[in-house]
Structures are given as C-alpha cells and as structure tokens.
Amino acid sequence: MRISELSRRSGVPTATIKYYLREGLLPPGRATAATQAEYDEHHVRRLRLIRALIGVRGLSVSAARNVLDAVSEEETDTHSLLGLVFGLSPTGKPGEESAGEGSPAPGDSEAGSLLAELGWDVTEHNPARHVIDQTLETLRSLGVDYDWRSLLPYARLAEQTAVLDLDQLQSPLDPLEKAERAVLLTFLLEPALLALRRLAQEAESHSRYGEPGPRE
Amino acid sequence: MRISELSRRSGVPTATIKYYLREGLLPPGRATAATQAEYDEHHVRRLRLIRALIGVRGLSVSAARNVLDAVSEEETDTHSLLGLVFGLSPTGKPGEESAGEGSPAPGDSEAGSLLAELGWDVTEHNPARHVIDQTLETLRSLGVDYDWRSLLPYARLAEQTAVLDLDQLQSPLDPLEKAERAVLLTFLLEPALLALRRLAQEAESHSRYGEPGPRE
Numbered sequence: 001m002r003i004s005e006l007s008r009r010s011g012v013p014t015a016t017i018k019y020y021l022r023e024g025l026l027p028p029g030r031a032t033a034a035t036q037a038e039y040d041e042h043h044v045r046r047l048r049l050i051r052a053l054i055g056v057r058g059l060s061v062s063a064a065r066n067v068l069d070a071v072s073e074e075e076t077d078t079h080s081l082l083g084l085v086f087g088l089s090p091t092g093k094p095g096e097e098s099a100g101e102g103s104p105a106p107g108d109s110e111a112g113s114l115l116a117e118l119g120w121d122v123t124e125h126n127p128a129r130h131v132i133d134q135t136l137e138t139l140r141s142l143g144v145d146y147d148w149r150s151l152l153p154y155a156r157l158a159e160q161t162a163v164l165d166l167d168q169l170q171s172p173l174d175p176l177e178k179a180e181r182a183v184l185l186t187f188l189l190e191p192a193l194l195a196l197r198r199l200a201q202e203a204e205s206h207s208r209y210g211e212p213g214p215r216e
Numbered sequence: 217m218r219i220s221e222l223s224r225r226s227g228v229p230t231a232t233i234k235y236y237l238r239e240g241l242l243p244p245g246r247a248t249a250a251t252q253a254e255y256d257e258h259h260v261r262r263l264r265l266i267r268a269l270i271g272v273r274g275l276s277v278s279a280a281r282n283v284l285d286a287v288s289e290e291e292t293d294t295h296s297l298l299g300l301v302f303g304l305s306p307t308g309k310p311g312e313e314s315a316g317e318g319s320p321a322p323g324d325s326e327a328g329s330l331l332a333e334l335g336w337d338v339t340e341h342n343p344a345r346h347v348i349d350q351t352l353e354t355l356r357s358l359g360v361d362y363d364w365r366s367l368l369p370y371a372r373l374a375e376q377t378a379v380l381d382l383d384q385l386q387s388p389l390d391p392l393e394k395a396e397r398a399v400l401l402t403f404l405l406e407p408a409l410l411a412l413r414r415l416a417q418e419a420e421s422h423s424r425y426g427e428p429g430p431r432e
Contacts (some may be wrong), residue, residue, distance in 0.1 A: 011357075031369050052358055082421045111415075120419035128411035135408035141227075142268055146402050153380050154405070155412050157373050162416035166424060185362050186417065189370070190410055192351035195344035196371050197409070199327075200378035201402065204335035205298045210383060 006039040010047040012197070016045065023061055025050050025068055042176070048178040052187070067183075082182055083123070110135050114148040118155055150173070161193070219245070222255040226263040233263065239277055241266050243283055258392070265396040268403070283399075298385070298398055299339070325349050330364040334371055377409070 007014045020026040029037030046068070053064040111132035115122055122129070132151070139146040165185055169178055214215055223230045242262055245253030253346065262284070269280040293322040322349055327345035331338055338345070355362040385394055 128414040130409035158412035195347035196374035198344040
C-alpha cells in the first residue's frame, strides 16, 4: 500500500509517518519509484505499537526506539521479549539504563527481601524494585509504619493479576504482535486497574459503614 | 508549640506553613501575642496530610483545600469521609466536579454494566467510572478486542485489594487520622501496586518461558 493508505489504515497522519521513517522508528517501505514506496501489514502493526508507546504512554521518540529495536532483535525468545516490555520503567526507559553503580546490591533493598520471600525470579535491573523501595521510604517519612512485609498480601494479589495478564498473551501471536499486546495490556490497563481499586474501595466502604448521606 | 517547633516537627519550612495559613489550608493557631500563636498536634497531623496531598500527590492548593474542607465538615460519618478520599479523581479533584451534564446516565456506560454485574454499590460521580470507559475505548481504538467483561477477573482481585485497604483503616483512629491514612494508602500505594504487577509479570513470564538469556 502507499503511504496515504498506510495513514488511513493506522490513523497516523502522513507527515507523522514520514517523521517516524526519518527517525528510524518505522522501517522503510519497498521502493517502487524514486519518490514512492510500498508498505505492508507489518508497517500498520508497527505504527500501532509506536502510537501506543508515544501517543498513549507518552514515551520520547528515543525511548520508543530503544523498545522497538529490542523487540526486533530478540524476536525468537518470548521471555526476553516480554521482559523488555515488563521491565520498562513507568517513564518508559528500559530497565538497564536505570541500573547504575549506585544500585543496591541484591538483598540490600526491601524489594529484594520481598522478592526473596515470595520466591519471584526477577532480574536485578527491573526498575519496579526501586518503586517499591521508594514507596516504603515515603510512607515511613509520613509516619505510616510500613515495611516490605506489609506489601506481602498485595503481592499475592499481584501474582494472580500477572497470571491474567500472561494468559492473554498465550494465543499464537507473532513476536511483534505479542510485544504490542504486552505493551497495550501492561501500560493501558494500569489506570483501569487503579480505577477498579477505587471503585472497590467505595463499594467495600459502603458495605462496611453503610449509607453515605445523600446519594444520586 | 511555636511555628518554629511546628516546622521542625512536620519538616515543612516556616515560610510554607505561613503560606498554608494564608491560603486557609491550615487553621490558625491560638494567638498568644500580637505576632505569636500556639500550635498543637492537630496542626502537625494536618500539615502531614497537606504535605501528602500537595507534595507527594501533586494536587493544587485549591484541590487540596477542597479535600481538607470536606474532611473537616463530615467528621462524624466514616463512609462519607472515606468516600471523599476514595472518590478523588487521579488528578485530585473531588468526584462531584467531574460529573457535569455530559455524564452518561446510570447503566449507559460500560463501567455501569461492570458494576451492576459485580453488585458493587458505587455513586454515579466516582470519576473512576470514566477511567474504565476511557481505557476500554482506547484499547479498542488500538485494535484490542476488550469490553467490560474482560475486566471482570481483574475486578475480583481489586475487590480483595480493597478489603486489604479498608482493614488498615479499622484501628481506632480519629477522623483526621483516618482521612490521612486513607489518602496515604490510596495514593501512595498506587505506584507500588503497579510495580508489584510488573515484578509479578516478569516472575510469571520467567516461570512460563524460562531463562531469558544472560542474567546478572
């Protein structure tokens, strides 16, 4: 298909597609003339992934390129592929970048103790470890008596959540589709999962403490 | 205590405390002289709550004032109090503000269908409803076949999460303490819960798909 059709199919403006081509996020099409190229389904799907990374999750172009490069290189290994997606920090930087010399040694951190207790096999550079440590530190600085053991029951529920997540990647998808689906479900479900918790909190509060005054 | 001691106890600079006093976020102390006032434990705790709302969650001063006013007014009703905290939108605006004339009627939204199926009693103006609807819409626009039924298993886990949350508010706390604890646990645990999911995903991926290449 021509670039105009690719734009129509993906919902991404032609000028933006050309920008992604120049930046190397989208591989070039097959040249059919000096100024024309043919694009295929691969390009449609890749554009959708780019849109999810940049448009929906707010990643920078260079952060998105890191993810896309990695997805393309490691096509053969499902765990590596998913690890790239699952190891992404909230700001979208691949985990490797945040593991500097200042990173705590294994077991030094509270997240390390939590993971050891849970028996979870997680690489040292998964940035979610630091989020755990930071949260516990912040809570304590605000006078809440919390340590990694307080998170254990939440972690058990997260385990079941992850099973639901991974089950949705079981269908026979090619690696690019699998990466796309993992990005979409990991990133885009996050606000919905927090929203479900808020709704459940209100429902639970209602059933424990009763009618909250005037309701609509 | 004097304002300097209040600053030391709360970790909030004196100039910031004076700003909160001017803005009406912090009630005035008991005047002991023309330019001096006495503050008490109530002020320390209130400052901690302000710090959690503004400093940690990034609320605007006026959004924080809305929450604090509401917390003070409805001291007697635990469910109303918690509802104010739990009904806060992710940006910190109380739910009422986001329910304009454009809000869908009950049952019109996918969130409504989900809540009906779950039997959860949640007010119409809880902004988390819109988050659910928006997420489903975004996922479908990106080609993922998802509707409210897809969220049911996640909702069942959110139910268990909310029980853990509410259990931590059971201890005999006064209303201000309860509101503070609810804010801290609702808002500050959010990144940690998402981090637990990321870690659990990596662990689950590892156990399903095995060794992901070179590990540290």
